[in-house]
Every structure is written in structure tokens, then in C-alpha cells.
Amino acid sequence: MRTTTLGGQGPEAGVIGLGCMGMTHSYDMAAPRDDATSVSVIHQALDLGMTLIDTADAYGPYTNEELVGRALTGGHRDRAVLATKVGLITDSVQSANPGSTSPGAARHGRPEHVRESIDGSLRRLGTDHVDLYQLHRVDPQVPLEETWGAMAETVAAGKARHIGLSEATVEEVRRAQAVHPVTSVQSELSLWTRDALAEVLPYCQQQGIAFLQFSPLGRGFLTGRFASFDDLPQDDFRRRLPRFQQNALRANLAIVGRVRQVADRVGATPAQVALAWVLAQGEHVVPIPGTKTPKYLADNAGAADVQLSAADLAELDALPAPQGTRY
Numbered sequence: 001m002r003t004t005t006l007g008g009q010g011p012e013a014g015v016i017g018l019g020c021m022g023m024t025h026s027y028d029m030a031a032p033r034d035d036a037t038s039v040s041v042i043h044q045a046l047d048l049g050m051t052l053i054d055t056a057d058a059y060g061p062y063t064n065e066e067l068v069g070r071a072l073t074g075g076h077r078d079r080a081v082l083a084t085k086v087g088l089i090t091d092s093v094q095s096a097n098p099g100s101t102s103p104g105a106a107r108h109g110r111p112e113h114v115r116e117s118i119d120g121s122l123r124r125l126g127t128d129h130v131d132l133y134q135l136h137r138v139d140p141q142v143p144l145e146e147t148w149g150a151m152a153e154t155v156a157a158g159k160a161r162h163i164g165l166s167e168a169t170v171e172e173v174r175r176a177q178a179v180h181p182v183t184s185v186q187s188e189l190s191l192w193t194r195d196a197l198a199e200v201l202p203y204c205q206q207q208g209i210a211f212l213q214f215s216p217l218g219r220g221f222l223t224g225r226f227a228s229f230d231d232l233p234q235d236d237f238r239r240r241l242p243r244f245q246q247n248a249l250r251a252n253l254a255i256v257g258r259v260r261q262v263a264d265r266v267g268a269t270p271a272q273v274a275l276a277w278v279l280a281q282g283e284h285v286v287p288i289p290g291t292k293t294p295k296y297l298a299d300n301a302g303a304a305d306v307q308l309s310a311a312d313l314a315e316l317d318a319l320p321a322p323q324g325t326r327y
């Protein structure tokens with residue numbers, strides 16, 4: 001797979017990465033976990049050149065980093081561009097951190113939290129450094145300069161090679177840049193979530209900051225897998241999202257139908273077309289589709305070779321807006 005340099009001076013990574021969240025978190029939580037297959041999917045990704053492996057301490061919590069750490073033993077660590085995140089805590093992590101300031105699923109940007117969390121992440125990941133340490137969310141209760149200063153300390157300490165933000169505004173990226181270079185911004189971008197195209201993505205392009213697109217397959221919807229609310233697994237986070245409610249989902253199938261038409265015309269799958277569209281949004285973009293399924297991983301890797309013409313891109317640009325908000 002062709003590669004790109006993250007953030008100008010960052011590591012070289014395949015232009016499509018792998019999001020590991022769904023291997024232990026959010027989706028299909030009632031089904032038994034199949035860690036052996038997940039580990040083999042991570043190895044398959046590395047073999048195919050999808051070297052950016054994305055996780056977070058909040059996924060599980062912790063179980064996702066543990067799984068990724070297990071997958072990267074036995075010489076695989078050096079083949080990966082390992083990216084994790086800090087600063088978003090779920091209830092169970094929060095109860096272990098009684099000093100936390102925010103209620104519910106919380107943003108947690110206090111510098112001491114960053115300083116402590118990196119060590120836990122490194123332990124679970126079985127490594128002495130991560131290649132990219134990302135602030136999962138900016139905490140409005142803590143000046144970003146303080147959080148980002150602590151993120152920069154992880155670089156100075158050799159525990160992270162580079163640092164990035166997630167779901168940040170241009171203003172927040174600018175403030176962070178004034179403290180320490182921002183290697184990447186990770187935000188949702190897909191055929192049905194295009195907000196980042198207005199400001200954040202152009203700003204990243206202009207600054208040479210890598211843009212990592214999360215949920216590039218619309219959490220699986222754009223692949224055509226879900227024809228009805230009942231197709232969603234029990235105990236699946238998507239059952240709570242507005243776009244997946246029965247009426248909205250039915251309306252949103254029109255989007256998938258049009259993606260499928262383009263896919264049939266270019267001889268690709270809908271997932272590949274969705275990924276080829278996000279890849280076409282710029283030079284510094286790296287989508288991180290999530291999967292725990294070998295055949296989907298292979299399908300997603302193939303998207304790097306799908307050529308969309310100007311007419312295909314125009315047709316996809318003109319897709320109707322989805323019904324329902326993101327969250």
C-alpha cells in the first residue's frame with residue numbers, strides 16, 4: 001500500500017489504517033469476543049501495509065489497548081505506527097479516578113491525568129513508546145494549553161513520538177500549535193458526515209497536519225450491511241444513535257443505494273467506494289476504518305487501489321444529507 005508521512009515530520013504510514021475500537025468496545029457487545037481473530041486481523045493489516053493501528057485507553061476501558069498490546073508482541077510492534085488516546089473516560093474509569101471533575105462519560109484533560117495515563121497505556125500496549133498520542137477530546141474545564149503542555153511532556157520524556165488531537169476545532173488546533181507541533185487531527189469524516197470539510201480539514205491541509213478520518217464507513221452503515229434497525233446486533237452502541245433509528249435508517253438507505261450504484265459501475269464494493277471518497281479529500285488524509293473481520297479488512301485494503309473519476313466524485317459529493325444527527 002502506498003504510504004504518507006503523518007504531519008510532515010511524523011512517521012510513514014499506509015494511507016489506510018485500522019481502527020481497533022470495535023474489537024472490544026461499542027459494537028456488538030452481547031456477542032462473545034473473538035480475540036484470536038482480532039489479533040489476526042491486526043497482523044493482516046500490518047502485512048497489507050495498513051500500519052496505522054488506532055486504539056484508546058477509553059475503549060473497553062483498557063481492554064482494547066491490552067488486546068492491541070498482545071497483537072504487537074513477537075516482533076510486530078516495530079511494523080506498526082501505534083496510536084492511542086487519552087482524555088475521555090467512561091464511567092468505570094471515572095469511578096477509579098474520584099478526582100475527576102466532569103460527570104458521565106467525561107472529558108478529562110487535567111495535566112496529571114495525561115502524565116499518569118501514558119504510563120498505563122504503555123504498560124497495556126507492551127511498549128516503551130507510542131508513535132502517536134492523541135487527546136481524545138478537549139476538556140472545556142481545563143485550559144487546552146495545560147493539557148497540551150502535558151501531552152508535549154510525554155514527547156520530551158520519550159514516551160510518545162508525536163501528539164495529536166481528536167474532534168478539535170481550528171481554534172483549538174491553533175492554540176495547541178502555539179505550545180507544541182500538532183502531528184494529526186482525528187475527526188469523523190465520511191460520505192454522511194462532512195462537517196470537517198468546511199474548516200478543519202482545509203486548515204490541516206494548509207498546515208501539513210495529518211487528518212485521520214474516523215468512522216469513514218459511517219459505523220458500517222455505508223457498506224450496505226444494515227437494511228433495518230433489527231439488523232443491528234443487540235447491545236450495540238449504534239442502537240442509540242439517531243441515524244440508526246428505524247425511520248431515519250430507512251430514509252438513509254437512499255444514500256447507500258447511490259453508493260452501491262457507483263460501486264457497481266467502478267467494479268468495487270460500497271465500503272471501498274466510501275473509503276476511496278474519503279481518500280480523495282486530500283493528500284494528508286488517512287482513514288482508519290474499523291473491523292474485526294478478516295474479509296472486511298481485505299476489502300478495505302483494496303480501497304487504496306480504487307480509482308474514482310471526477311464524475312464519480314461529483315455524484316458522491318451530491319449525495320443527500322442523512323436524516324438524524326451523529327450522536
Ligand SMILES: NC(=O)c1ccc[n+]([C@@H]2O[C@H](COP(=O)([O-])OP(=O)(O)OC[C@H]3O[C@@H](n4cnc5c(N)ncnc54)[C@H](OP(=O)(O)O)[C@@H]3O)[C@@H](O)[C@H]2O)c1
Pocket residue numbers: 018019020021022027054055136166167186187213214215216217218219220221223225271272288289290291292293295296297299300
Ligand atoms: N476519535 C474518536 O472520537 C473516535 C470515535 C469513533 C471511532 N474512532 C476510531 O475510528 C475507528 C473506525 O470507526 P468505527 O469503527 O466507529 O466506524 P467505521 O470504520 O465507519 O465502521 C466500522 C463498522 O463497519 C464494519 N465494516 C468494516 N469494514 C467493512 C466492510 N468492508 N464491509 C462491511 N462492513 C464493514 C465493521 O464490522 P466488524 O467490526 O463486524 O468487522 C464495523 O461494524 C475506530 O475503530 C476507532 O479507532 C475514533
